[in-house]
Amino acid sequence: MSPPPDLRIAVDSAGLQRRIDELALISEAPAPVVTRVLYSEADMRGRDYVRRAAREAELSVREDAVGNLFARWEGSEPALAAVGSGSHTDAIPNAGRYDGVVGVLGAFEALAALRRAGFKPRRSLEVVMFTAEEPTRFGLGCLGSRLMAGSIPVERAMALRDREGRSLDELRAAAGYSGSLESVRLPKGYYHAFVELHIEQGPILEAGDIPIGIVEHIAGPSSYRVTLHGEGGHAGAVLMPSRHDAMLAGAEIALAVERAAKGSGSPHTVGTVGVFRIEPGAVNSVPYRAYLEIDLRDARLDTRSKALAEIRSAADQSCARRAVRMEFEEINADPPAAGDPDTVAIAEAVCAELGLRSLRMVSRAYHDSLFMARVSPTTMIFIPCRNGWSHRPEEYATPEHIASGAEVLAHAMARLAV
Numbered sequence: 518m519s520p521p522p523d524l525r526i527a528v529d530s531a532g533l534q535r536r537i538d539e540l541a542l543i544s545e546a547p548a549p550v551v552t553r554v555l556y557s558e559a560d561m562r563g564r565d566y567v568r569r570a571a572r573e574a575e576l577s578v579r580e581d582a583v584g585n586l587f588a589r590w591e592g593s594e595p596a597l598a599a600v601g602s603g604s605h606t607d608a609i610p611n612a613g614r615y616d617g618v619v620g621v622l623g624a625f626e627a628l629a630a631l632r633r634a635g636f637k638p639r640r641s642l643e644v645v646m647f648t649a650e651e652p653t654r655f656g657l658g659c660l661g662s663r664l665m666a667g668s669i670p671v672e673r674a675m676a677l678r679d680r681e682g683r684s685l686d687e688l689r690a691a692a693g694y695s696g697s698l699e700s701v702r703l704p705k706g707y708y709h710a711f712v713e714l715h716i717e718q719g720p721i722l723e724a725g726d727i728p729i730g731i732v733e734h735i736a737g738p739s740s741y742r743v744t745l746h747g748e749g750g751h752a753g754a755v756l757m758p759s760r761h762d763a764m765l766a767g768a769e770i771a772l773a774v775e776r777a778a779k780g781s782g783s784p785h786t787v788g789t790v791g792v793f794r795i796e797p798g799a800v801n802s803v804p805y806r807a808y809l810e811i812d813l814r815d816a817r818l819d820t821r822s823k824a825l826a827e828i829r830s831a832a833d834q835s836c837a838r839r840a841v842r843m844e845f846e847e848i849n850a851d852p853p854a855a856g857d858p859d860t861v862a863i864a865e866a867v868c869a870e871l872g873l874r875s876l877r878m879v880s881r882a883y884h885d886s887l888f889m890a891r892v893s894p895t896t897m898i899f900i901p902c903r904n905g906w907s908h909r910p911e912e913y914a915t916p917e918h919i920a921s922g923a924e925v926l927a928h929a930m931a932r933l934a935v
């Protein structure tokens with residue numbers, strides 16, 4: 518694929534920054550905090566903003582039955598599969614202004630810059646704002662892209678309820694979205710390629726002073742819920758040989774998670790016990806119940822599965838030894854995704870030609886691209902963020918890095934669209 522000749526792209530960094538700052542003010546919490554939970558009033562106003570920004574970039578907008586928004590620049594051969602980009606604008610409580618937003622507004626700016634440069638795409642270029650990348654409302658991330666990729670059975674999506682017991686159908690109807698959830702699924706071959714621009718949300722690029730990361734693998738997240746039923750009793754009266762302490766079984770499981778992740782054979786395996794509750798939670802009472810949630814991720818499925826098997830076996834042994842009963846349930850498990858080698862190579866070549874250092878990376882956080890990669894050749898372009906901070910108000914990326922990301926995205930999309 519040869520690059521379009523003499524494509525001189527000038528990203529309007531100030532304009533892009535202004536839009537990022539304006540969208541950040543649409544929030545359920547006062548600045549600098551950004552909170553935009555799916556279908557909340559702030560999310561709806563955020564969607565209005567994105568629609569306006571799409572129209573300013575002269576893109577035509579359509580929205581599907583769950584609120585995924587598609588902003589399209591029609592190519593000269595509109596029947597060809599489009600080149601896609603995009604990300605999300607929903608934000609977890611107490612978040613910052615860059616996560617997701619850079620990939621939506623940055624893609625609008627990339628297309629606007631291509632237009633200013635006189636580029637004429639053969640394939641259509643399309644920016645997606647995915648619905649509900651964050652799991653805040655339904656406890657399940659990437660709802661929009663999952664449905665687009667057909668990676669969640671529609672019945673499972675229909676069964677989703679938020680904390681107040683409201684269903685997805687009820688909430689999307691209230692937000693003005695109708696039509697069957699089946700219709701959200703993309704037709705086969707809809708995208709020729711998909712490139713998501715995103716802040717790294719980790720420290721690697723900043724530490725190496727590297728402006729661009731190119732994602733080769735996206736780690737697959739999985740999570741599990743463990744409930745342990747032991748036997749309570751008076752901390753003074755129940756002697757050690759007759760104890761069935763649920764907390765101690767839980768502690769052994771937590772250590773097994775660490776051991777399995779460290780010993781998986783893959784440097785990308787990470788295991789975390791982020792929730793650990795015990796009952797009754799009194800200093801003079803033997804814990805009769807423990808509740809843990811385990812997060813286990815990896816760029817490879819085989820090493821993740823091996824780590825999980827080790828955790829399960831250690832948990833079984835510990836519970837048998839202590840005569841503690843265990844329930845071990847999967848909350849969610851998504852396989853990892855690989856970036857498309859050709860698309861990765863194009864992004865890398867663009868960086869080299871622009872004189873920008875780049876680094877091939879694994880995305881340890883999941884993104885909508887985890888699901889887009891199931892239906893399209895996909896990669897992601899990462900830019901550094903300060904201290905690797907994300908999902909907090911101090912999240913920050915420099916205007917220069919954001920502009921570089923948008924510039925790389927514009928060139929990559931142009932190459933993919935010819």
Ligand SMILES: [Zn+2]
Nearest residue numbers: 605616617650
């Ligand atoms: Zn994100």
